[in-house]
Amino acid sequence: MNALNIAEYVHALGLQAKVASALMARADAAIKNRALKALARLLRDNAQALAADNAKDLERAIAAGLSAPMVDRLRLGLKAIETCALGCEQLATMPDIIGEVVGLKQQESGIRVGQMRVPIGVFGMVFESRPNVTIEAASLSIKSGNAAILRGGSEAIESNKALARLVQQALAEAGLPQNAVQLVQTTDREAVGRLIAMPEYVDVIIPRGGKGLIERISREAKVPVIKHLDGNCHTYVDDPCDIAMAVKVADNAKTQKYSPCNASEGLLVARGAAARFLPQIGAVYAAKGVEMRCDAEAQALLAPLAGAQVVPATEQDWSTEYLAPIISVKVVAGVDEAIAHINRYSSHHTDAIITTDHRHAQRFLREVDSASVMVNASTRFADGFEYGLGAEIGISTDKFHARGPVGIEGLTSLKWVVLGNGEVRG
């Protein structure tokens, strides 16, 4: 397609999505759940065919010389397909929040005023690599009564097309409009530029991918963006605290997995706990090959450990998301300095305190300006499933609309309902 054709094509997708969104908004819960269960069945019935389509993408990726981790992210094996199917079934069993009315109260005038939860309308999703995001986004869109326009990465186009066909089949089986979930069928980048600039059709854009992609979309979008930039998360070990718990949690927060956005990249330690805590966690990190980038005080305590990779931290380290076996380590005076450091350097994603002091815990919860704040828990818990949202469409590091893991609720809005008996304004 040339640029003009792409503009027309994306425009048509937008119009179709808008029309479908009105039907989705009033669809019964039972019918949406029927579509989700049909999708789960179709995924299982077509698992072999999906794997074959995915093989085409994998072949192309290997031929193009993509790195092994990239190829791995692209893989849609039988196990991943089963996980997608289970996710759809789980969503089907969750309560439907559309139409729920909250806070209905009578006012002085006699009218009763409350708020009704309604779908946002149409969301556009731009994502890279992992084809199972197609199913996650489609199923959340169906459950939340929205329409979605999905734009996956060019490397996964065959997989995504095959998955989108099944989604539309499931919608049709349930009696819902097929255009409620549409995949952008061209890999031309021009299509993204169009998709993010149609406020008449698209209510919000959700990008998922590298920082470059998200920054570009935020800059160019003409509609609101639910965006997730860095995950520079911290664990702060307070004085007083349970040192054994602190070691266990700081270990998990850094080493359970290195690549997720909710892994801790910075470790802060209260001066009063440093001499007891740092040698213990240092031994754990040393055994796992985690490099420690330290301020002078932490370095003095950690450098003597056998096998520890200890190097001085630079100013740059405090704001870096490593996504690797590296952690920055700093000794602070106490909870005040910890909060100040986090509010200055963290990416406002997730930060945790390990403490036994109630007042410190309360202050940390209240004053740390991050999407998730935790007491005595691993930052790795910052996740839609772990928070009981059923699924997540993304994690927002913004404060506006949705913050932190975004589930079905983040894809909805509240409109006001007023129930009267002929009241007029005086």
Next chain:
Amino acid sequence: MNALNIAEYVHALGLQAKVASALMARADAAIKNRALKALARLLRDNAQALAADNAKDLERAIAAGLSAPMVDRLRLGLKAIETCALGCEQLATMPDIIGEVVGLKQQESGIRVGQMRVPIGVFGMVFESRPNVTIEAASLSIKSGNAAILRGGSEAIESNKALARLVQQALAEAGLPQNAVQLVQTTDREAVGRLIAMPEYVDVIIPRGGKGLIERISREAKVPVIKHLDGNCHTYVDDPCDIAMAVKVADNAKTQKYSPCNASEGLLVARGAAARFLPQIGAVYAAKGVEMRCDAEAQALLAPLAGAQVVPATEQDWSTEYLAPIISVKVVAGVDEAIAHINRYSSHHTDAIITTDHRHAQRFLREVDSASVMVNASTRFADGFEYGLGAEIGISTDKFHARGPVGIEGLTSLKWVVLGNGEVRG
């Protein structure tokens, strides 16, 4: 100031607001309420001096040939000052929602997860004309624990400066940072361009004013905008309905005041009710000099009325916000056509149904895609005070974040709190 100086000046306001916002976010409810009560007292104590400052603006406005309604909007009389003072006192008596934790539930892993209501941070407000908006915005900002940067219209600069001085005095008296509310002291338009493009300091922009202002700001802002465009509101008179109630409500919705955004601009009538209802409401409108722009069916019923100003409606009329003694009138088949017409032509602000049919009421509430949907009440109720919000910073016709009247809650965000006992992710 030249452009470079303005850039530096607005940048400094942003940095100061950011610093102040951290202090406001953790301020005790009692201290914020003390500032609000101090502001009420200062407004009353300085009412004469404020009126004198306001007189300078009025003089300049009259000399510049501003229209009488414009001059009137600019006027800050003793009564308006007392209303501002009462508003501050009312906010001081309202519960503080900052720090409130909702939905705390234990998850499978053992962690307890909930959401804490927190201020958004810094909001920028750009408004025209009415200087009392300075006090409304300042008091809502204080109560919600945010910092605000206010940019009023150049025509009200002396009044706004005097009001802002009192706000900062009240903040200081209560022990809060004076920079929690700052007024942009230059009337140069360049300052607005800067204010709306500082995502590092300003979290959201709230424009209040004409459609031109709001469209320009939405187009150029680099941060989210809570925007309010048209108020093309409808009253739909259903079949069956209580005709006497329908006449009373449709009268109030159009004629109680012509200029507010929540006045009805369109009247839809079910065919089965038209012959009884239209002559009655037509007589009321005729007596009040309201012009009726009608489709053919409505015209046939209304034209014979003595003194009625009845003209044929054009396609343009269905989407017009008159803000004047004019209303469009259309006969529809029933609730289906009414919903379709409203979703096509309304500005998604406020729409009402007058009905005695439960199913029609439910369908209207659910399917009309507007910020406020009403049953048997006047659209004129769409207002923060009438909804029990205490005050409103504006009315949003967006779906994202806040929809409809925006009170304190719309100036807040929810962050996740996780309370653990040393849990780690497996």
